[in-house]
Amino acid sequence: MGGDSRRLTELSRPESLRLLGGVPVGRIVYTVRALPAIVPVCHLVDNGMVVVRTHVGGECAGSVVAYQADAIDMVDRLGWMVTVTGVARRILDPDEVEYYADRLPPLVSADAIETIRIYPEIVTGARLVNEPDS
Amino acid sequence: MGGDSRRLTELSRPESLRLLGGVPVGRIVYTVRALPAIVPVCHLVDNGMVVVRTHVGGECAGSVVAYQADAIDMVDRLGWMVTVTGVARRILDPDEVEYYADRLPPLVSADAIETIRIYPEIVTGARLVNEPDS
Numbered sequence: 001m002g003g004d005s006r007r008l009t010e011l012s013r014p015e016s017l018r019l020l021g022g023v024p025v026g027r028i029v030y031t032v033r034a035l036p037a038i039v040p041v042c043h044l045v046d047n048g049m050v051v052v053r054t055h056v057g058g059e060c061a062g063s064v065v066a067y068q069a070d071a072i073d074m075v076d077r078l079g080w081m082v083t084v085t086g087v088a089r090r091i092l093d094p095d096e097v098e099y100y101a102d103r104l105p106p107l108v109s110a111d112a113i114e115t116i117r118i119y120p121e122i123v124t125g126a127r128l129v130n131e132p133d134s
Numbered sequence: 135m136g137g138d139s140r141r142l143t144e145l146s147r148p149e150s151l152r153l154l155g156g157v158p159v160g161r162i163v164y165t166v167r168a169l170p171a172i173v174p175v176c177h178l179v180d181n182g183m184v185v186v187r188t189h190v191g192g193e194c195a196g197s198v199v200a201y202q203a204d205a206i207d208m209v210d211r212l213g214w215m216v217t218v219t220g221v222a223r224r225i226l227d228p229d230e231v232e233y234y235a236d237r238l239p240p241l242v243s244a245d246a247i248e249t250i251r252i253y254p255e256i257v258t259g260a261r262l263v264n265e266p267d268s
Contacts, residue, residue: 005243006241006242006243007242007243008242023208024208025206025208027161027172027202027204029163029170029171029172030170031165031170034198035198035200035219036163036164036165036170036198036199036200036219037163037200037217038161038163038172038200038202038217039215040204040206040215064168064169064170065170066169066170066171066172068161068172070161070174072159072174072241074157074158074159077239077241081173081174083171083172085169085170105211107140107206107211107262108140108141108142108262109139109140109141109265128241128242131243
C-alpha cells in the first residue's frame with residue numbers, strides 16, 4: 001500500500017471539456033457586491049461552450065465567471081477537477097433558447113430561468129493520482 | 135410520478151453546518167487578480183468554524199471567501215447545497231496547526247500546505263425537494 005499522498009497531473013483542454021461534458025452538474029462561481037458566490041446548476045458542453053439554465057443569470061451575465069465540476073472518490077481520494085473561466089453571456093435567440101430548454105432541465109425550477117453560455121477562455125483540469133512513496 | 139420540477143427549501147444555520155461537517159470535501163471560492171477561482175479541498179467543521187489545509191492559503195488568507203459543498207443525486211436530482219461566506223484566516227499557533235495536521239489530510243500533497251480557518255459570517259443552505267405538480 002502506498003502512502004496517503006496525492007498529486008495533481010494536468011489535463012489537456014479537450015480532455016477537461018470531455019470530463020466536464022460527461023457529468024450533469026457543476027457550479028457557477030461569480031461575484032455579487034464584491035462577495036464570492038457559488039450555485040450548483042446543470043450544464044451541457046456544446047461545441048466547446050458551457051451552457052447552463054439558471055435563475056442567477058441576471059447576476060452572472062456579462063461578467064467573467066468560473067464554472068467548476070469535479071468527481072472525487074472520498075474513499076481512495078482519487079478523481080478529477082475541471083474549471084472553465086470566461087465571460088457568461090445570455091442566449092437570446094428564441095430557437096437556441098428552445099433548443100437548450102428541450103435538452104437541459106434547470107436544477108431548480110424558478111420563474112426567471114435564463115440560458116447562459118460561458119465562453120471557455122481558460123480551461124484548467126487536473127487528475128488526482130497516487131504519489132509513489134519516496 | 136411527479137414532474138421534473140425541484141424547488142429549494144432553506145436550511146437553518148445549524149443544519150447547514152451539520153451537513154457540511156458530514157462530508158469530507160468542499161470547494162474554496164476566492165478571487166485572484168479580479169478573476170473567480172475555485173479549488174476542491176478537504177475540510178473539518180470545528181466549533182462552528184470551517185478549517186481547511188491547502189496550498190492556496192496564500193491566495194485566500196485575509197480575504198472574504200466562500201466555502202461550498204453539496205450532495206446532489208443526479209438520478210432523482212435531490213440533495214442539498216451549503217455555502218459559508220466569511221474571512222479566511224491563517225492558523226499560526228503551532229499546537230493548532232499540529233492538531234489539524236493530525237486530523238485533516240490535505241486533498242493534494244504540496245510543499246506549502248497552510249491551515250486556514252473560515253469564520254462563517256453568512257451560512258446559506260438549501261435542500262432540493264420535489265415540487266408537487268400544480
